[in-house]
Amino acid sequence: xxxxxxxxxxxxxxxxxxxxxxxxxxxxxxxxxxxxxxxxxxxxxxxxxxxxxxxxxxxxxxxxxxxxxxxxxxxxxxxxxxxxxxxxxxxxxxxxxxxxxxxxxxxxxxxxxxxxxxxxxxxxxxxxxxxxxxxxxxxxxxxxxxxxxxxxxxxxxxxxxxxxxxxxxxxxxxxxxxxxxxxxxxxxxxxxxxxxxxxxxxxxxxxxxxxxxxxxxxx
Amino acid sequence: xxxxxxxxxxxxxxxxxxxxxxxxxxxxxxxxxxxxxxxxxxxxxxxxxxxxxxxxxxxxxxxxxxxxxxxxxxxxxxxxxxxxxxxxxxxxxxxxxxxxxxxxxxx
Numbered sequence: 158x159x160x161x162x163x164x165x166x167x168x169x170x171x172x173x174x175x176x177x178x179x180x181x182x183x184x185x186x187x188x189x190x191x192x193x194x195x196x197x198x199x200x201x202x203x204x205x206x207x208x209x210x211x212x213x214x215x216x217x218x219x220x221x222x223x224x225x226x227x228x229x230x231x232x233x234x235x236x237x238x239x240x241x242x243x244x245x246x247x248x249x250x251x252x253x254x255x256x257x258x259x260x261x262x263x264x265x266x267x268x269x270x271x272x273x274x275x276x277x278x279x280x281x282x283x284x285x286x287x288x289x290x291x292x293x294x295x296x297x298x299x300x301x302x303x304x305x306x307x308x309x310x311x312x313x314x315x316x317x318x319x320x321x322x323x324x325x326x327x328x329x330x331x332x333x334x335x336x337x338x339x340x341x342x343x344x345x346x347x348x349x350x351x352x353x354x355x356x357x358x359x360x361x362x363x364x365x366x367x368x369x370x371x372x373x374x375x376x
Numbered sequence: 377x378x379x380x381x382x383x384x385x386x387x388x389x390x391x392x393x394x395x396x397x398x399x400x401x402x403x404x405x406x407x408x409x410x411x412x413x414x415x416x417x418x419x420x421x422x423x424x425x426x427x428x429x430x431x432x433x434x435x436x437x438x439x440x441x442x443x444x445x446x447x448x449x450x451x452x453x454x455x456x457x458x459x460x461x462x463x464x465x466x467x468x469x470x471x472x473x474x475x476x477x478x479x480x481x482x483x
Binding site: 315321323325 | 466469479
């Protein structure tokens with residue numbers, strides 16, 4: 158595999174470009190927040206408008222799925238959404254690398270969502286949360302328990318692999334097309350913008366759905 | 377005029393991303409030259425082909441349902457389109473899992 162030419166390299170950390178670029182994404186998000194907060198207005202314009210648009214959609218989604226009491230999860234959902242979006246997009250710039258193109262970033266985020274929804278389910282329902290793993294009636298337990306455990310374990314795996322596969326695959330296709338002819342990656346990069354937005358929306362929506370499944374009252 | 381020049385400059389910047397890759401890739405194209413069949417590559421290609429087959433059928437069914445329901449009720453275009461996109465991303469995820477295994481075996 159060819160070694161890409163990256164702009165941001167910290168001496169001693171060349172082996173971990175995904176870590177360096179996570180910090181770059183964090184700096185970008187912090188600068189954006191600082192710029193908005195410096196002159197914040199009731200009638201938004203400019204970048205505050207864009208951020209508020211995205212935030213309103215996220216708040217509506219959380220309210221739709223989780224209902225009342227879902228407001229406490231909005232910082233996590235919004236952080237995930239903005240981080241994943243900027244992290245996906247930054248890989249399309251020449252000389253930069255997506256931190257989400259590395260499996261470690263995605264597994265970290267998926268594990269956070271997984272542990273959070275298990276913990277929130279336990280906090281809300283107590284030990285009765287784990288009784289839902291046993292199925293609706295007691296004699297279905299040997300059938301339901303492995304299926305439930307497997308489907309719960311599959312959630313962080315699929316969350317991380319979906320995002321990793323999409324972003325890494327797009328980056329590899331751009332690399333392969335770029336070695337053939339230097340103008341060829343352009344349609345793939347256009348498609349890459351589209352799948353970056355879509356994948357961040359799918360990740361955040363699935364995180365919200367898992368949280369809502371853990372918090373809902375048992376029927 | 378300044379805006380057009382700005383866009384042209386940005387486009388040129390993106391266009392030349394491929395050039396350092398083209399130079400660096402000359403070192404990669406050398407093959408092993410062994411006389412053993414490349415079973416990992418064959419497995420990856422066949423597996424991805426089968427995954428694309430199933431994924432294509434599934435996505436075709438999803439878009440079929442979405443387009444039919446838009447034709448029935450054109451006012452709901454926004455919501456139906458959004459649900460179709462979510463469904464397509466989830467089905468595409470299955471194909472991507474196969475791609476990940478193929479990448480693991482190939483590299």
